[in-house]
Amino acid sequence: MSQSQNASPQNAWGDRIRALKNVPPVLKILWESGPQVVAWGLILRVFVAMMPWAIAKVAAWIINGVEHVLRHQGLPDHFWWIVALEVGLAVLTGILTRTIDYFDSLLADRYSHHVSIEVMRQAAQLDLTTYEDPVYYDRLERARVQATDRLVLIQQMGRLFQQIITTLVFTITLLYYSPWLMVLLALGIIPSFLGETHFAFLGYAKNFHQTPAKRLMDYLRQVGGSKEAAKELKLFNLNEYLTSRFAGLSEQIYKENIALSRKKLIGGGLLGILGTLGYYGSYAYVIWRAVHGYYNIGTFYFITNAIVQASSNLQQVFSTASGIADQALFLTDLIAFFEMKPMVQSKPHALPAPRPVRLGFEFHNVSFAYPGTERKVLKNFNFTLRPGERIALIGENGQGKTTVVKLITRLYDPTEGEILLDGIDLREYSLEDLHQEIGVIFQDFMRYEMTARENIAIGRVELPHTEAEIESAAEKSLAAGVVAKLQHGYDQTLGRRFEGGVDLSGGEWQKIALARAYLRDAQLLILDEPTAALDAKSELEVFERFAELTEGKMALLISHRFSTVRMADRIVVLEGGRLVEEGNHQQLIALDGRYAEMFEMQAASYR
Ligand SMILES: Nc1ncnc2c1ncn2[C@@H]1O[C@H](COP(=O)(O)OP(=O)(O)OP(=O)(O)O)[C@@H](O)[C@H]1O
Numbered sequence: 001m002s003q004s005q006n007a008s009p010q011n012a013w014g015d016r017i018r019a020l021k022n023v024p025p026v027l028k029i030l031w032e033s034g035p036q037v038v039a040w041g042l043i044l045r046v047f048v049a050m051m052p053w054a055i056a057k058v059a060a061w062i063i064n065g066v067e068h069v070l071r072h073q074g075l076p077d078h079f080w081w082i083v084a085l086e087v088g089l090a091v092l093t094g095i096l097t098r099t100i101d102y103f104d105s106l107l108a109d110r111y112s113h114h115v116s117i118e119v120m121r122q123a124a125q126l127d128l129t130t131y132e133d134p135v136y137y138d139r140l141e142r143a144r145v146q147a148t149d150r151l152v153l154i155q156q157m158g159r160l161f162q163q164i165i166t167t168l169v170f171t172i173t174l175l176y177y178s179p180w181l182m183v184l185l186a187l188g189i190i191p192s193f194l195g196e197t198h199f200a201f202l203g204y205a206k207n208f209h210q211t212p213a214k215r216l217m218d219y220l221r222q223v224g225g226s227k228e229a230a231k232e233l234k235l236f237n238l239n240e241y242l243t244s245r246f247a248g249l250s251e252q253i254y255k256e257n258i259a260l261s262r263k264k265l266i267g268g269g270l271l272g273i274l275g276t277l278g279y280y281g282s283y284a285y286v287i288w289r290a291v292h293g294y295y296n297i298g299t300f301y302f303i304t305n306a307i308v309q310a311s312s313n314l315q316q317v318f319s320t321a322s323g324i325a326d327q328a329l330f331l332t333d334l335i336a337f338f339e340m341k342p343m344v345q346s347k348p349h350a351l352p353a354p355r356p357v358r359l360g361f362e363f364h365n366v367s368f369a370y371p372g373t374e375r376k377v378l379k380n381f382n383f384t385l386r387p388g389e390r391i392a393l394i395g396e397n398g399q400g401k402t403t404v405v406k407l408i409t410r411l412y413d414p415t416e417g418e419i420l421l422d423g424i425d426l427r428e429y430s431l432e433d434l435h436q437e438i439g440v441i442f443q444d445f446m447r448y449e450m451t452a453r454e455n456i457a458i459g460r461v462e463l464p465h466t467e468a469e470i471e472s473a474a475e476k477s478l479a480a481g482v483v484a485k486l487q488h489g490y491d492q493t494l495g496r497r498f499e500g501g502v503d504l505s506g507g508e509w510q511k512i513a514l515a516r517a518y519l520r521d522a523q524l525l526i527l528d529e530p531t532a533a534l535d536a537k538s539e540l541e542v543f544e545r546f547a548e549l550t551e552g553k554m555a556l557l558i559s560h561r562f563s564t565v566r567m568a569d570r571i572v573v574l575e576g577g578r579l580v581e582e583g584n585h586q587q588l589i590a591l592d593g594r595y596a597e598m599f600e601m602q603a604a605s606y607r
Contacts, residue, residue, distance in 0.1 A: 022331040023324065025338075030154065033114040034107055041103040041158055044096050049165035051093045053173070056305040058086045064298035100158065108154050118338065119143055127342045128411045136340075138211045142333040153327045160320045163313050170310035177303055178289070181282045185311050188278015193318030195271035199264045200323065206260055213249050220246045227496055279311045344413055350430035353437045357523050359422045360386040360554060361408060366417035367577075368403060377403050378577040380417070385524075390547065390555040392568035394598070399574045401558045402443070405528055408556070409438055436462070439522035443529040443558075445513040447504075449495030452483050452512065456490075459516025469519060476549055477514035478542060507534045514542065524554040543567060562599050571595060 031038055062083060065076045123140060174181045223229045224242045233239050286307065290300040363383040369376045377400045385391055385408075393401045406412050407419060410426055419426045426434065439459065448455050456470050456479065470490065474480040486492035486502060493501040494512070504512070511534075517525055527546065534542060543564045546555070559565050566585040573581040573588070573595050581593050588595035 020328055022328045022335050025335050026153070026328070026331055027157075029115060029118075030107065030111055030157075033110040037103055037107045037110065041100060041107065042161065044100050044103070045158055045162040046165060048093060048096045048100065049162040050169060051089060051096075052166055052309050053169045055086065055089050055093070056302055056309065058082060058089065059305070060298040060302035062086060063301050064296065067297050104155050104158060111154060115334070119334075122338055122340070125342050125345070126340060127344050128406070134212070138215060139333050139337050141215055142211060143337040153324070156320050156323050156327065160317065160324060163317045163320060167310060167313040167317055170306045170313065173306045174303070174310055177306075178285070181285065181303075181307065182310070184282040184285065185278050185307070185314060188275040188281070189311070189315050189318060192268075192271040192275045192315070193321070195268055196319050196323075199260075199268060202260055202263070206256055210253055210256065213253060217246055217249050217253075220249075275311075275315060279307070282307050282311070344410055344431070346431045347428065350433075351424065351428050353429050353433040354422045355437070355523065357387050357422060357437070357554070359420075360384060360389070361524075362420040362423075363404075363407075364418050364420065366407065366414045366419060368400075368407060368412065368415050370412075376415070376577060378407075378414075381577065381579060383572060383579055385554055385556065387523075387554055388552055390550055390557065390567075390569045392557045392559060392565040392571045393574060394559070394565055394571060394595070395574035396598075400577045401574055402528055404574070405440065405442070405526055405556065405558070408524075408526070409440055410434060432462075436520075437523045438526065439517035439520035439524070440526040441513050441517045441528065445510070447495060447509050447513075449497040449501060450493065451488075451490065452479075452486060452492050452494055453490040455494060455512050456515040456519055459519035460521075465519065470515075473515040473519040474512075476518040476545060477511050478538065478545070479511040479515040482508045482511050507538060510534060511538075511542075518549065522553075524556065525550050526556045526558075528558045529560065539564065562602050 062079075065079045065082065068074065068076055119140075126136075171182055174185075220242050224233070224239065224246070229238075233242070283304065286295075286300070286303050289295060295303065361384065363381050366378055366381045366383075367376050368378040368381075381400075381404070383404070393404060395401055403412075407414055408426075410431060413427065421429065421434075448458060450458075453470055456473055457465055459473070471480065474483055482504065483489055483492075494504060494509075495501045496503050514527075517527070525546075539561065540563070546557075547567050557564070557568060565571055568584070570582060570584060571588055572579055573593075575594060581588055581591060581595050583591065589599065
């Protein structure tokens, strides 16, 4: 991520102008959301934009006609038809305006639908690293907010288009009568425009710097109301603590908001007075010319109306444009978010994953530090996993076992060295293909608050699956016993978030999660401490099955329980990011090294 993306906005004009470069991509997104709706909106706006001019022109004819009558020169031809035309134009304006509102709300719905989906797609393809980066998180948060509720922006863009046309029509009219009129009007309006954009920018800068505090507030609110935290909150009396931290932050944000609103009230008010002076200056000039006999009464009316319209539309053009600049600043994050590219991705002509795997996986002098950190979690790590082998990876907490899994599944790429699959660097293979060949259940696996069936089917969403396949996977992982006890069986919603949902125990959730791995017809199965919440009997059962079911496949198992570990064909001991011992249970016991020591320690605690 570049420095400029991370830096908070400085109060500079450059940033404001740069923000306008976000408008074209947004127009593109708008167009993609609903081309026909956009086109109709624009066509109708051209008509509505011309209406005030047409209405004023017809009104001038009517006034001249009335004057004729007053001077006893008789009623002009078609007079009542002209009056009817005026009424017709007013009615048509009303109808067109409502139709535009309808198209705007239609477009707003389509836009937020389209952007929400794009945000989800983009979030899904970004690296895992990005999720651990607070800057990214803040950006995702802002992008999410920006995805919805952009009706204002859409209305503003349409309105600007309409106001520009109306202003142009009346400006040409005024220039036709006297260029000075426009100069006077512009002198009054430009300072208030600059004021508007200035405050819009301050508003954006304020929101930008408030995002971390707002994120923290959201977190506090979420913890305060979460089911998981409820027990601890009560026992540790944490509610008051959380509430007061939330209140402190909320107070700070309120004060900052008020301070800005005050500035805006005073500064914006003073600049607004300049606009009023410019407007009345032009008005006085036209009165002077009319009094000196330059215009008849209808023309006088038409010009004064043109001043009112040009002035208010010009003012609106500026304030709408500054409103758009304001919104465009907010869109900086959305656009920046869409421009983020994942580092871990498939190359253009990536290879399909080998099936069957012939040589297996090989780590060659792999070193790895998590992005943004210096410490190497793996150091010159060398390791092989051959087809048909079942390997247990063991080591104390924090030695890098899960990291090995993250590298083999390409959630991250090594900092140094390479990982080969059948002799070819993992980075050469298609990511989707590679992931299809690996079934993995992490220690912090997800508990999807969906039905039991969906929780299992998630293991292989890319392919259709039959009822029998789901049931067979559930049998293998012992989840079938869990499902049998549920009132609605496989259709039972799990978790408590949704009505009718049933929560499971930690061990029951694990059996369900394990079924996902079995559903996948993968060549490598990885279980990262998947049985931690299982009781001893279940664990033994699960692993005896695992041993049976992974026969002929590659299996990688991470566990702290030696009763399980000893079933592996080969045991690899990790310490400080290095491979320190490897062999089967008997060999390692005979070696009398780290493994034997750890084994003895665990055995002693059972005696
Ligand atoms: N996303 C991350 N960013 C930075 N450091 C990390 C990250 N994930 C893990 N680490 C660090 O890397 C080291 C190895 O972690 P890893 O999860 O691979 O250990 P482990 O052997 O699986 O531990 P355990 O037995 O506790 O699961 C730890 O010191 C941990 O603090």
